[in-house]
Amino acid sequence: MEIKVLGTGCTKCKTLEKQTNQAVEELGINADVIKVEDIVEIMNYNIMATPALVINGKVVVKGKVPSTTEIKEFLTK
Template identity: 70%
Template sequence: MEIKVLGTGCKKCKTLEEITKQAVIEVGIDAKVVKVEDMLEIMKLGVLTTPALVIDGKVVLKGRVPSIMEVKELITK
């Protein structure tokens, strides 16, 4: 599984990255978490509001920081 955290480096983007990494550890899945800060790459995915979360190429969340429980639910679907 590949999980991308989209964001330019703001506090909310960094928080989403930390929450996502922690959720992956707690759930115990084999996933690669990648931080994408390049606005062109972010826009190619159709995202205009960050932070955003992309799981296996599909945008599953954008524009807010979710709880760790919500991230766990998203990555185990």
């Protein structure tokens, strides 16, 4: 599973990255969590508000930080 956290490095982006890593660890799943800070790559996902969470190429959250529980739900769908 490939998970991308899109964001330029703001506090919310860092929080989303931390919570995503926590959710992956708690679920015990095999996943690569990648932090994407390149604005051109972020724009390729048609994201106008960060942070955003992309799971296997699909944008599941943008413009907010979901709870760890919500992230786990996205990962297990």
